[in-house]
Amino acid sequence: xxxxxxxxxxxxxxxxxxHPKGQAHIARPADPEACSDEEWGDYLFFRDNPRGIHxxxxxxxxxxxxxxxxxxxxxxxxxxxxxxxxxxxxFTAEYPEGKPAEKKSAAAKEVxxxxxVKA
Amino acid sequence: MSEQTATWYNLYDAxxxxxxxAESPLxxxxxxxxxxxxxxxxxxxxxxxxxxxxxxxRGGAIVLDEAVRQVLGFGLPGRPNTLTRDESGExxxxxxxxxxxxxxxxxxxxxxxxxxxxxxxxxxxTAIVNVSGGQTLIELSGEKARELxxxxxxxxxxxxxxxxxxxxTTVFAKANLxxxxxxxxRWELVLRRSFADYLYRWILDAGAExxxxxEG
Numbered sequence: 001x002x003x004x005x006x007x008x009x010x011x012x013x014x015x016x017x018x019h020p021k022g023q024a025h026i027a028r029p030a031d032p033e034a035c036s037d038e039e040w041g042d043y044l045f046f047r048d049n050p051r052g053i054h055x056x057x058x059x060x061x062x063x064x065x066x067x068x069x070x071x072x073x074x075x076x077x078x079x080x081x082x083x084x085x086x087x088x089x090x091f092t093a094e095y096p097e098g099k100p101a102e103k104k105s106a107a108a109k110e111v112x113x114x115x116x117v118k119a
Numbered sequence: 120m121s122e123q124t125a126t127w128y129n130l131y132d133a134x135x136x137x138x139x140x141a142e143s144p145l146x147x148x149x150x151x152x153x154x155x156x157x158x159x160x161x162x163x164x165x166x167x168x169x170x171x172x173x174x175x176x177r178g179g180a181i182v183l184d185e186a187v188r189q190v191l192g193f194g195l196p197g198r199p200n201t202l203t204r205d206e207s208g209e210x211x212x213x214x215x216x217x218x219x220x221x222x223x224x225x226x227x228x229x230x231x232x233x234x235x236x237x238x239x240x241x242x243x244x245t246a247i248v249n250v251s252g253g254q255t256l257i258e259l260s261g262e263k264a265r266e267l268x269x270x271x272x273x274x275x276x277x278x279x280x281x282x283x284x285x286x287x288t289t290v291f292a293k294a295n296l297x298x299x300x301x302x303x304x305r306w307e308l309v310l311r312r313s314f315a316d317y318l319y320r321w322i323l324d325a326g327a328e329x330x331x332x333x334e335g
Contacts, residue, residue, distance in 0.1 A: 001273070008199065008216065008217050009199050009200055009287075010198075010199050010200075011199075011200065013274075013289070014273040014274065014289075014290065016273060016290050017289065017290055062288060062289060062290055062295045063216075063287070063288050063289065064199070064215065064216035064217065064219075064288070065216055066216055066217065
């Protein structure tokens with residue numbers, strides 16, 4: 001069993017129900033008409049391939065059918081957190097242990113809930 | 120972009136009063152795969168509640184809850200993956216996603232219900248779709264019903280993980296369906312029309328060792 005926490009269903013679901021959809025947090029250029037070909041090409045085709053923490057877009061395809069984000073470690077494959085669209089990740093390349101300000105305020109229960117994967 | 124939102128809609132009774140032959144999505148399966156009789160040894164019993172009215176509601180929870188409460192007399196489920204029912208248990212509303220709910224009512228009521236819901240919702244930004252023809256509902260009961268489900272779905276159907284009043288959309292065999300548990304000993308499966316035959320045959324096969332019987 002490989003369970004992923006869906007932030008909309010608010011529970012762990014079998015991996016079979018999910019689909020990965022590539023890199024998350026890609027902003028569409030505000031004014032596409034004013035873009036250079038290079039900028040537009042970067043937006044359309046070029047994706048990061050980091051070693052370590054990576055933010056990904058996933059969809060709960062068999063379930064609530066909502067898109068959400070996963071922070072995943074591409075070396076260990078560990079899922080550090082899952083979060084809803086529009087939210088910001090707690091774990092980033094800059095803060096691999098979680099952002100300090102939020103780490104202080106986050107209660108133990110909340111951490112357990114945000115944890116992406118239950119073995 | 121126009122500032123005005125289109126509020127008109129075409130609503131017509133998909134099931135007119137005249138006798139038009141209508142069949143459940145499982146009609147052909149019954150004919151082709153048979154309906155094993157319920158016997159004394161049957162530890163799983165399958166019963167189809169065919170031709171029920173299924174409506175999909177989409178929109179904001181607050182505005183829909185108000186309208187549903189007004190029309191049906193009970194509100195939307197407040198938590199994800201749960202369902203609410205009226206006292207008779209014949210009408211239910213199930214959470215499908217943060218902005219989507221499935222309403223199931225006895226067959227024939229859905230047209231009037233949709234009309235009353237639309238009146239209650241007025242200009243609110245919502246959508247109602249009658250999907251009655253696209254899916255059917257079957258009930259599984261009997262002491263081995265849970266074991267049959269355990270063979271078919273990766274979802275945890277243990278009573279602790281799946282209490283009464285829960286309902287989820289999940290993987291079942293190589294298809295997917297809505298699995299719900301309205302009462303202690305009854306499980307409900309909402310099947311898509313296109314998956315119905317496959318899932319019916321899967322359930323018969325999985326239930327063979329429990330001498331599954333098909334009621335009705």
